[in-house]
Amino acid sequence: MRSVGYSLLTWATLTAILNSSSATVRYQPEQVHLSFGEKERSIVITWSTGNKTDSIVKYGGGGQLLQTKTGSCSLFVDGGKKKASQYIHRVTLYYEDPDSLQPETKYYYHVGSELGWSAIYWFLTPPENLNGWAPSIAIYGDMGNINAQSLPRLQAETQAGIYDAIIHVGDFAYNMDDYDGEVGDEFMRQIETIAAYVPYMTTVGNHESAYNFSHYRARFSMPGPYENMMYSFNMGPIHFISFSTEYYYYLRYGFKMLVKQYEWLENDLKEANDPANRTARPWIITLGHRPMYCSNRDDDDCTRIKNRLRYGITPLRLFALEDLFYKYSVDLEIWAHEHSYERMWPLYNYKVYNGSYDQPYTNPKAPVHIVVGSAGCQEKVDSFNPLPSWSGFRSSDYGYSRIKVHNATHLNLQQVSDDLDGQVIDEWWLIKEMPRIKFPLADELFSSQSNSPSPQKVGNIEQNHLRDSFEVEK
Numbered sequence: 150m151r152s153v154g155y156s157l158l159t160w161a162t163l164t165a166i167l168n169s170s171s172a173t174v175r176y177q178p179e180q181v182h183l184s185f186g187e188k189e190r191s192i193v194i195t196w197s198t199g200n201k202t203d204s205i206v207k208y209g210g211g212g213q214l215l216q217t218k219t220g221s222c223s224l225f226v227d228g229g230k231k232k233a234s235q236y237i238h239r240v241t242l243y244y245e246d247p248d249s250l251q252p253e254t255k256y257y258y259h260v261g262s263e264l265g266w267s268a269i270y271w272f273l274t275p276p277e278n279l280n281g282w283a284p285s286i287a288i289y290g291d292m293g294n295i296n297a298q299s300l301p302r303l304q305a306e307t308q309a310g311i312y313d314a315i316i317h318v319g320d321f322a323y324n325m326d327d328y329d330g331e332v333g334d335e336f337m338r339q340i341e342t343i344a345a346y347v348p349y350m351t352t353v354g355n356h357e358s359a360y361n362f363s364h365y366r367a368r369f370s371m372p373g374p375y376e377n378m379m380y381s382f383n384m385g386p387i388h389f390i391s392f393s394t395e396y397y398y399y400l401r402y403g404f405k406m407l408v409k410q411y412e413w414l415e416n417d418l419k420e421a422n423d424p425a426n427r428t429a430r431p432w433i434i435t436l437g438h439r440p441m442y443c444s445n446r447d448d449d450d451c452t453r454i455k456n457r458l459r460y461g462i463t464p465l466r467l468f469a470l471e472d473l474f475y476k477y478s479v480d481l482e483i484w485a486h487e488h489s490y491e492r493m494w495p496l497y498n499y500k501v502y503n504g505s506y507d508q509p510y511t512n513p514k515a516p517v518h519i520v521v522g523s524a525g526c527q528e529k530v531d532s533f534n535p536l537p538s539w540s541g542f543r544s545s546d547y548g549y550s551r552i553k554v555h556n557a558t559h560l561n562l563q564q565v566s567d568d569l570d571g572q573v574i575d576e577w578w579l580i581k582e583m584p585r586i587k588f589p590l591a592d593e594l595f596s597s598q599s600n601s602p603s604p605q606k607v608g609n610i611e612q613n614h615l616r617d618s619f620e621v622e623k
């Protein structure tokens with residue numbers, strides 16, 4: 150009988166074996182996903198194991214995994230009766246490290262420890278000149294474990310290499326805490342097929358609220374000190390800001406983080422508008438789960454004028470975000486929560502500020518809002534009220550959006566319909582000529598038009614005619 154070569158095993162490995170008193174062991178890594186790290190260009194690789202193991206990534210260009218980086222893991226315990234636990238591992242790859250990541254290179258990697266390795270995945274690093282990068286991004290919200298209609302197409306497109314990142318704007322799994330966290334585990338395994346290949350950036354939604362958002366805070370690895378609830382990151386000419394709309398609605402968890410977030414948002418926006426920063430990254434895009442505006446046939450807050458995010462928390466209008474985002478010239482506000490797609494005209498305080506009659510999104514005079522919450526979940530899709538004049542286009546097809554930022558002046562958006570086998574049902578350009586035009590004061594812009602044309606309706610798609618700036622009914 151041959152003796153086991155213990156000398157090959159690390160002390161941590163031996164400890165892990167000796168400590169495993171249960172009948173089964175869970176050393177195999179799973180739920181692998183990527184995200185952008187603290188420093189621009191850095192990549193965080195996150196995964197889970199049932200038992201504690203080392204946290205190792207082996208990676209390299211050209212298909213050979215010759216480089217090694219170690220990280221750490223933390224114990225996560227679900228809040229349910231079973232107190233199901235898992236270890237969540239994180240390893241960060243930097244560009245500054247000697248012999249580390251190089252620009253514009255395809256890296257192969259696997260994760261795990263001497264007790265088990267994942268399959269091999271790959272990712273592409275951005276070019277050396279980040280300001281000249283023209284990234285492509287898939288973006289959506291409200292994708293569940295059940296009825297994830299958009300996922301197969303996203304898997305095929307991501308593995309074909311057409312995206313540089315994926316952004317999920319809240320509501321995951323439905324719900325990550327269900328069945329003692331088993332639904333969350335299965336969801337994370339399900340999205341590994343996209344999230345192990347490109348950074349998968351997240352925003353918190355209401356479906357993550359259990360145990361004070363503990364699953365969301367523990368499972369993801371977004372930059373910044375606020376456990377994924379608020380953070381910003383840059384991709385080429387874009388500055389993305391992700392924040393929690395849920396602080397406005399789950400007040401039972403306290404006001405403290407709501408106050409903190411508002412201060413953080415203003416500071417981040419100020420810094421992003423520093424002339425050197427705004428020149429390098431002229432596009433500011435916010436990511437929040439619950440919209441300020443929507444025209445769905447439900448009783449959600451976005452159907453109300455005194456929406457908490459837009460108007461602030463009454464009666465003192467505390468922490469109102471519409472003024473803040475207008476003041477700092479946010480270009481695009483992306484929301485989800487409503488299980489549909491909706492593109493508004495440039496909007497501020499329920500008034501439309503199109504750039505011009507023919508080109509509403511060229512030099513718009515207010516932020517543009519879109520809702521992209523139709524990726525697919527067990528709650529199906531949401532229907533609409535009659536098309537309001539401030540809404541440009543909407544569809545209740547399942548699907549997701551694509552953003553391609555071509556340069557400092559041209560940003561292209563597409564809405565993909567899963568119902569129509571991947572057909573692009575809405576494509577538009579957000580254009581702003583340089584130097585950047587700051588949004589003027591609302592009353593300076595005010596210009597009303599009373600002859601509202603009637604909307605067109607074809608199938609599940611409704612569309613308003615193009616118009617100049619106008620006042621709309623509230």
Ligand SMILES: [Fe+2]
Pocket residue numbers: 319320354355356438485486487
């Ligand atoms: Fe939601």
